Amino acid sequence: MPPGALRSDPIAAVTLWWGGRSGLQAAILALVLLGGFLLGSNTLANMERFGITPGFAFLGRPAGFEIGEALLDYRPQDSYALALLVGLLNTVKVAVAGCVIATVLGVLLGVARLSGNALLSGLVQGYVELVRSTPLLLQLFFWSATFQALPSPRQALNPLPGVFLCNRGIQLPAFADGRAGGWLLAAVALALALALAGSVLRRRLGRRDALSGLSVAAATCGLPVALLLASGVPLQVELPELAGFNFSGGTTVSPEFSALLVGLVVNAAAMIAEIVRSGIQAVPAGQWEAARALGLPRHRIMRLVVLPQAMRVIVPLLTSSYLNLTKNSSLAVAIGFPDLVSVINTSANQTGQVLETMAIMMGAYLTVNLAVSAAMNLYNRRLAARGAR
Amino acid sequence: MTDGVLQSAPPLATPLPRWQRLWAGLFGTPLNAAVTLCCLALLGWAVPPLLRWTLLDAVWVGPADRCADAAGACWAFIGEKLRYILFGFYDQDRQWRPAAAGAILLALAGLSGMPLFWRRATLWLWLFGLAAALLLLTGGPGGPAVPTERWSGLPVSLLLAVVGLVGAFPLAVLLALARRSSMGGVRTLAVLFIEVTRGVPLIAVLYVATLLLPLMLPAGAAIDKLLRAQIAIVLFVSAYLAEIVRAGLQSIPAGQYEAAQALGLGYWQSMRLVILPQALRTVIPSIVTLAIGLFQDTTLIIVIGLFDLLNTARTAAKDPAWLGFYDEAFGFASLIYLTVCVIASRYSLWLERRLRR
Numbered sequence: 001m002p003p004g005a006l007r008s009d010p011i012a013a014v015t016l017w018w019g020g021r022s023g024l025q026a027a028i029l030a031l032v033l034l035g036g037f038l039l040g041s042n043t044l045a046n047m048e049r050f051g052i053t054p055g056f057a058f059l060g061r062p063a064g065f066e067i068g069e070a071l072l073d074y075r076p077q078d079s080y081a082l083a084l085l086v087g088l089l090n091t092v093k094v095a096v097a098g099c100v101i102a103t104v105l106g107v108l109l110g111v112a113r114l115s116g117n118a119l120l121s122g123l124v125q126g127y128v129e130l131v132r133s134t135p136l137l138l139q140l141f142f143w144s145a146t147f148q149a150l151p152s153p154r155q156a157l158n159p160l161p162g163v164f165l166c167n168r169g170i171q172l173p174a175f176a177d178g179r180a181g182g183w184l185l186a187a188v189a190l191a192l193a194l195a196l197a198g199s200v201l202r203r204r205l206g207r208r209d210a211l212s213g214l215s216v217a218a219a220t221c222g223l224p225v226a227l228l229l230a231s232g233v234p235l236q237v238e239l240p241e242l243a244g245f246n247f248s249g250g251t252t253v254s255p256e257f258s259a260l261l262v263g264l265v266v267n268a269a270a271m272i273a274e275i276v277r278s279g280i281q282a283v284p285a286g287q288w289e290a291a292r293a294l295g296l297p298r299h300r301i302m303r304l305v306v307l308p309q310a311m312r313v314i315v316p317l318l319t320s321s322y323l324n325l326t327k328n329s330s331l332a333v334a335i336g337f338p339d340l341v342s343v344i345n346t347s348a349n350q351t352g353q354v355l356e357t358m359a360i361m362m363g364a365y366l367t368v369n370l371a372v373s374a375a376m377n378l379y380n381r382r383l384a385a386r387g388a389r
Numbered sequence: 390m391t392d393g394v395l396q397s398a399p400p401l402a403t404p405l406p407r408w409q410r411l412w413a414g415l416f417g418t419p420l421n422a423a424v425t426l427c428c429l430a431l432l433g434w435a436v437p438p439l440l441r442w443t444l445l446d447a448v449w450v451g452p453a454d455r456c457a458d459a460a461g462a463c464w465a466f467i468g469e470k471l472r473y474i475l476f477g478f479y480d481q482d483r484q485w486r487p488a489a490a491g492a493i494l495l496a497l498a499g500l501s502g503m504p505l506f507w508r509r510a511t512l513w514l515w516l517f518g519l520a521a522a523l524l525l526l527t528g529g530p531g532g533p534a535v536p537t538e539r540w541s542g543l544p545v546s547l548l549l550a551v552v553g554l555v556g557a558f559p560l561a562v563l564l565a566l567a568r569r570s571s572m573g574g575v576r577t578l579a580v581l582f583i584e585v586t587r588g589v590p591l592i593a594v595l596y597v598a599t600l601l602l603p604l605m606l607p608a609g610a611a612i613d614k615l616l617r618a619q620i621a622i623v624l625f626v627s628a629y630l631a632e633i634v635r636a637g638l639q640s641i642p643a644g645q646y647e648a649a650q651a652l653g654l655g656y657w658q659s660m661r662l663v664i665l666p667q668a669l670r671t672v673i674p675s676i677v678t679l680a681i682g683l684f685q686d687t688t689l690i691i692v693i694g695l696f697d698l699l700n701t702a703r704t705a706a707k708d709p710a711w712l713g714f715y716d717e718a719f720g721f722a723s724l725i726y727l728t729v730c731v732i733a734s735r736y737s738l739w740l741e742r743r744l745r746r
Contacts, residue, residue: 017573025574032578039605046604116414117421119428133730134723135685138699145715327590334692341592354600361596362589369588 043355052352059084065346067338069254080347087343088364094257094339095326095368098264102325103318105265106272113277124273131270137331140263144335147255153246162239164247170258171240174251183231187224194220256337260329268325275321279314280306311383319376323369330365340364443720453711466714467721470705474721477541477701483532487544490522494547498680502736504743507670515555522548537615541696543725545615549697550684553622554630554676560623561630566660568635579631586628591689594621599693618690626683633675637668671744677737681730698722 018025047054063083064076070086071093113124131139148167151157156166164171175181198216228235240250283306291301332339341361348357416422446461449468456463467474476484497518500506506514526544528535540548567579586594598621603611612620641664649659688699696704702722706715 019571019573019576021572025572029574029578042607043601043604046606046608049608115421115424116410116417117424117428118411118414119425123428123431129731129734130727133681133727133734135688135699135726137688137691138719138723138726141699141703141715142719145719330590330592331689331692333592334689341590341596345596348596348600354604358593358597358601361593362585365590365593366585366588 047352047355050352054353054355056356058351058353058356061351063347063350065350067343068336069257069338080351083343083347084340084360087338087340090338091326091329091332091340091364092368094260094264094329094332094337098261098268098325098329099322101261102265102268102272102321105269107276109269109273110276110280113273114280128270128273131267136263136267136328137334139267140259140331140335143259143263143266144256147259150255153242156242156247162250164240166247167255168246168252169255170253171247172251172253173237173239174249176236176238177234180233180235183228183233184235187228190227191220191224194223254337256332256335259335260332260337260339264325264328267328268321271321271324272318275314275317276310279310279317282313283309308383312380315376315380315383319373319380322372322376326368326372327365456714462717462720463711463714464717466705466711466717469711470708470718473542474698474702474705474718475542476544477696478539479541480528480535480539483528483535486525486528486535487540487542490525491544491547493518493522493525494544494551498551502677502740519552519555537613540615542701543698545690545695546684546687546697546699549619549622549687549690550680552619553626553683553687554680556619556623557627557630560627561634562665564627564631565634565638568631569638583628583631586625587632591622591625591686592692594625595689595693597621614693615695618693618695622683622687626679629679630676633672633679634668636675637670637672638664640671641668673744674737674741677733677740681733681737684729684733685726698725 044054059081060079062077063080065083066076067074067083067086069090071089072082072086074082074086109124109127113121113128115121147169150165150167153164153166153168156164156171158164162173175184195216198220202216238249240247240252287305287309288301291305296304329339330341333342333345336342344357344361348354351357414421415425442461444461446459448456448459448461448463448465451465453463453466456465472481472484476487479487497515500514501511524530526535526540526548564579564583567575568583570576570579595618598617599614602617602620606612645663645667646659649663652659654662687697690697691700691703699722702718703715705711706713706718
């Protein structure tokens, strides 16, 4: 059958998908459906026995429990739906921060692992082995215990000016005006968008055309600054200061979040370092030699010849390590950070709506997973296409 | 970073002697010298206090108040709590049973690693070994039964990991075959199960097994909590193992399938006699990697209130008489995990070299 025929004839497509042995397949499907029906009817019967009404109506009821840290304005009298959203946002927060920091750290470690410096590469190898051979939960317990064992605010460690480490968490400088952070984020996003648009345009138009590198750079730096100035928000930075028994001013990162983030980053960076190392080593030595024969200096060989080829090995593996980090963030429940699983667990225990809460949890993780895979697949396709051109 | 430090990739025309290469790597360029000095400074900052804590200032024997005065680690705590950390709440005078069960499980895993044992008879060895280990743990024969609530410590970690992998195996092979089947309905079922399971964290699956599974049973029926965790682990692992097996199936050249068909073998016969033996052999290193991850992931049963090695180690430091020796407890537990996992990963590397030959 020609490939075009499939698209025009849905019945043929379905027949091809279905394959043969209809009796066997129908029997297997019927068995699965029957099993699902039995389990489902048992669940409904049991829920009725315990006096629980199936359905998602409980989402509108007040949750009644505190959540230690929330990106939204949340109070115990708010609904379960809002509580779950707060948990989901906490998961997303730690996952996004973790992926970004772990990538930077992992790439640096991977390159360090390949360096000719035996001491440096040995140290990195030891770190990778240690992290990969102990359970993540054990590492998280260790970091959690470490952050709890920090001195009290009065004897807080002060590694950098304006940064304090104590058992109440990490105290960081912050903008005095709460809106400044949002505007700064918008400015950074604008700068990134401008830089991306500039590089794409320059490639399309040819480098020496009207759009010079200087004008792109000027726009990338100038417009966001102009945006910040136009917003009129005071960009005053406030340092945390000891007042009585605690810090005032600045912003606080809770010890639970810090422990979770540090644990996840330390773990994922080891995996990413190995991915980067194997990706760079997968580029055949002939590529290095050919590039050297062309007279390219070392850093340009890396940037123009080796990295683009290594990226094709690295990106799919990087995707799965981002997904792992996101899923691993569910270990938060064991060290007291209110992530999605933790909020779901509390909600399920309070309401007894186990079926619904579990469905929400699975659905949320599947959605996040699909979103990350889709984004990374898009990037991967661009990479592959660039090589083919 | 990449400029002066990266040295390894391009092979040099005339290789220098080993020590010269080492020296060039360490102090050849100013950047390398600076990096080396930074590393040395880091080691000098971290290693001496660590050595003092673990060895020089440590207390090896004695009561808890001696530890309170010392600046170093309190290994006396581990000595005092060793039996609790390893075997948890299992009856004090019958702890040879979990010890023997753990030894059997370790021996089974170790023996199966040897190529000599990659044969059908090993299946029987597994069947008898697992039955013996379970019998030992349950307390019979010749003694009162020990309920699973009291099973704890290292044997539980080993049991969950070993049974998790072995139990997942048949399911994984079926799933992998189903995913490569020409039957669309069966294929779709397999894809759905594998992708949904791989998309959610193990903790989510454990919660489903602890909270939802009891609701799904007919009124009056109940499954033991440890068994529920074990079922969750088996199902979770089977999805990952199925993908590994599928990779093995894909690596078998089409000629093998065709040759088996030409011999007149049916589907199941050709799979059992020709395809699977080759496919599984090529993916053993991946299975070992999965097993290492699984052994580490059994720690997650802490969140549903079961006691594995990590949980007994953690709760040992909650004893009022020995309060707060968390660093020692975690250090000891990590030493056990480190030993098992490093041996397994070295074995995996050795195997990969051997299979490539």
